[in-house]
Each structure stands twice: as structure tokens, then as C-alpha cells.
Amino acid sequence: MGLIPADRQRQILDLIHSGKVVQVQELSERFNVSVLTIRRDLDHLAAEGLVERTHGGATLRRTMSVEPAYTEKALEFPGEKRLIGTATATLIAPGDTIFINSGSTTLEVIRALWKHEITIVTNNIDAAWIANEDAAFKLILVGGAYRTRSHSVSGSLSECLIGNIYANKAIIGVDGFSLQAGLTTPVVEEADTTRFMIERTVGKVIVVAAGNKIGVVSNFRTVGVEEIDTLVTDSTGGNMLSSEELAALGIELIVAE
Amino acid sequence: MGLIPADRQRQILDLIHSGKVVQVQELSERFNVSVLTIRRDLDHLAAEGLVERTHGGATLRRTMSVEPAYTEKALEFPGEKRLIGTATATLIAPGDTIFINSGSTTLEVIRALWKHEITIVTNNIDAAWIANEDAAFKLILVGGAYRTRSHSVSGSLSECLIGNIYANKAIIGVDGFSLQAGLTTPVVEEADTTRFMIERTVGKVIVVAAGNKIGVVSNFRTVGVEEIDTLVTDSTGGNMLSSEELAALGIELIVAE
């Protein structure tokens, strides 16, 4: 009865994304299939790089050498991202022109900004779905080569448009935030575009990062932490960093909760 | 009492959009047709990139979990536009780099091109929904100010990116096509962007227009008919124009049916 493999695997993925560490035994009872079937499901998901297999179950993937598919990431920590979005929106003043790079966290910031009378310049194509006729902000999309995995554009073609704009704030999402290694992402084009945005920003550079990004180092460096003015994170991230240490680097810490 | 295939497939698509996963068995009972027919329906939808087939059913494409309401919206003459899209796709060769402007008809062309190994440069942001990991084309989105109404970008910022590209074909959708007034649209920025695309095209300029656009004159002129090499329209449009008259202007007429 009941479920086809695709459906079962989707539900398992949802469980993992909602924070749980799933166990083979447990899943076997929940779906009324043998442990063998569950094991094969998890192997299948692991082969696609969606989860990380462990003994007795599976967890969220921890290494980030390949760019995760956008929709997988968007489901991680939705509550925290929304809080970060709301907190970040309070830093924005009417009339601002803001660079925002791609990522699910920065998309939440854009969502929180929808009644602000500002100009948003972004390479996050999903911003277009938030900009409807009721949105108060003006949206300028950066052009360039479209990458399916991140729903964003980047590359050298992007720079000719960004080069025509000076913003007075930048909101930057990252895959890794480390005091030693700085801001890092798994895709070199994304790093280039983000760096170029930061260069063209005359005001504050605000980094938004959920707790699972803090202390992480991905493949390509965007800029060092010295370029950063403000870090907005969640309580998990706040516990991993000290306000004093950041203040010494000239970074203001904001914990969204 | 049957449903025509297109209708059934549309309902299946709706089910997938609301419930994420459908099963062949289940659908077979619901629509009172054999599992074989359902399988063929799902294959058909999968061939168009609308769903992802799995064992026992089909799921939403993982790369586009939030489809914009826009595509659900009942379009005018969806059948004719799809025919025009398919007919236009046959004019495109592997390796081509193509400018495509915005509009629902050109979006259908992009949909028909999803398995072509080409480079598409467009200001139609909805193209991002068609470009998923299975799409064969490379997508370059033009940047610029986003207009909610048309889901497109245009304006002076667009031109710096277009100015870096020479395409060997252009596919142009219009709001009005008239032998006297040329190509016209209701938005001046859109006219500018389209004109700039045509200027940067070294090969054929292909206009796609459903029959209801033929003989219509809108507010702003893009270019005159002398700039056009090919017109693709439906049977309604074909009846309103004579091949000979167009040939005298150097325009090839293609009627999609």
C-alpha cells in the first residue's frame, strides 16, 4: 500500500531538514517497510549528495564542497532565517540603495523588506517573485550567466551592471563565516560577484549567516572579515562568537531572536 | 464522458503542484483510464520538463518547487503559442546564441528550446523557471530594472550587458505587428531593449506573433518590418497576411499548425 519510493524519500528528506537525525529503525516503523528498504532509500539520497549517511541513520550533510541545490538549502532552518531577515530589515532606512547577493537567507531579508521604500540591486533571481505590485521597493536585477543550483546570476557579465551602481549598504549571505578565513562560498563566480558588490558599497557591509555557517570554511574566499561592519546571526551563531572579539575587529554583532 | 488528454494532463499537473507526489495507480482510478494512459501522460509532462518521473508516479521538479502563479494563469491562446514555440524551435541550430525578448509567446519558444544546446540571452525573467538542471541551453539573463507586470527587465542598465554580446539570431515577441507601422509595444523601455537586441544581431531576426497581434499597432515602435527576416504566426495570422506580400518585403512567413 501507500507510498512510492520517491514519496517516501521526499518525506525522509523533510524529516532530516527539520533538524532531526533520522534512524533506520525508526523510519522503518514509521513507513511500514523493512529496514532494508530504508537503508536503500538513504543510500539513494546520499548518492545524490542530499544527506550524509551514518551508522544507523542519516544526517544533514556537513561538508560543502559542491553547491547544494537551492531548494534543499531553502528548507534548512527556515525559522532562524526569517528571524535574521526581520532583524536585518531594521537596519535599512528609506531611500537606501542596497546590494544583496544570492542565497536563501538573503532572500528572507528581501521578503522582510517588501514594504520598505528602497532600491534593491541583487543577483538573486528569486527576488523577482517577491517583487509584486504591492511591494514598495524598486528592484534592479543584475544580469549574467544563470546558475540553476542557486537561482542566481554571476560572472563577468554581471560586473558591467554592478559597475554602474554605488550602493550605500550591502547585505551579504555566505556559506562560510570564519574569523580567520573570512567569508567563503563554494562557487568562484559567486565569490567574484559578491566581492564586486562589496567594493562598490560606500556604507555598511552587513553579513547575514545562520548559526550553521559560523566557523565554516568553504572553497572560495570572498573578502576577509575586516571588510565587514555588521554580522546578523541567530542564537546558535551568537553562542559561538563573542561580542568583544568581534568588536575588536570593528564588527557589530546582532543576534536575532 | 472522457477528458481530452490535454485536460487530464493539466489536472495531473495541478495535483502534483498541490500534493507534490502522484501515483500512477491512484491517477488511473481517479480518471478511469488504464495505468498505461497515465504513464504516457506523465511521460508527456516529463518530456516538457514540467514534472519528474519516478518509479510508480511522478513528483514536482525539485529545482522549481515554487512555481509562480503567473504560469498557472490562464494564458490567451495557449495552444497557438505552443505551436508557434515548437515551429520556431525548428529554426534554431545547435551552438546558436540567441536574443529573446519578453512576453508569453517568447516564453513558449524558450520552453520548446529546452533540449537545444544553445545560449539564450533574454530579459524575460520567467525563463529562469524553465532552465533547470536538465535543460540543455545556457541561460544569460539581462540585468536592469524589473517590471512586475511583464516579469522582465529593461532600461538603460540592460544595455551594458547586451552591448557585450553579439547574437546570431533574435526571437522577438511583439504586441503589434503591422506592415505599415512595424513592430510596436505598449512600454517604451521594452521597445528600447528589443531594438537594442535587434541591433546586436548579426543573423536572422525572427518575429513570433499570434494572430491577434497581426495588424495591431501599439504605442511605441521597436523597428520597422524591413528589419525582419522571418515571421512565425498561427493559422489566424496566416490568413491575414499573404506570403507574396511579405516575400516582397524580404520576410519569410511560417504558419505553425
Add this chain to the structure above:
DNA sequence: CACAAAATGAACTAAATTGAATTATTTTAC
């Protein structure tokens, strides 16, 4: 009306999924 094209379903073969039994491996307990 005749004809071509598409849609549908039946019969059959191929492939994938599933679970049981068995053996190997890792983890846990002592």
C-alpha cells in the same frame, strides 16, 4: 464519406523495488 493521426488498452517482456536469509562489519558493553 474516407483517410490519416492520435489516443487508448491488451499482452508480453524487461527492469526496478521489496523483503528474507545469510554473512561481514561496526559499535557497544564489560
Add this chain to the structure above:
DNA sequence: GTAAAATAATTCAATTTAGTTCATTTTGTG
């Protein structure tokens, strides 16, 4: 450290689903 328990890998048979080919029905067109 070793033994016991749990988890994983392997092989195999049963079941379900998918792919193929063909005949029948429906639809569209001149």
C-alpha cells in the same frame, strides 16, 4: 582488550512497475 549486539552488505526470489508492440477506437480534416 574481547564478546555481544546492532547495523550493514550480499545474494536471491517474489512482486510491482515500466517499456514494447500491436489492434481497436476516437478525433480531426478534406
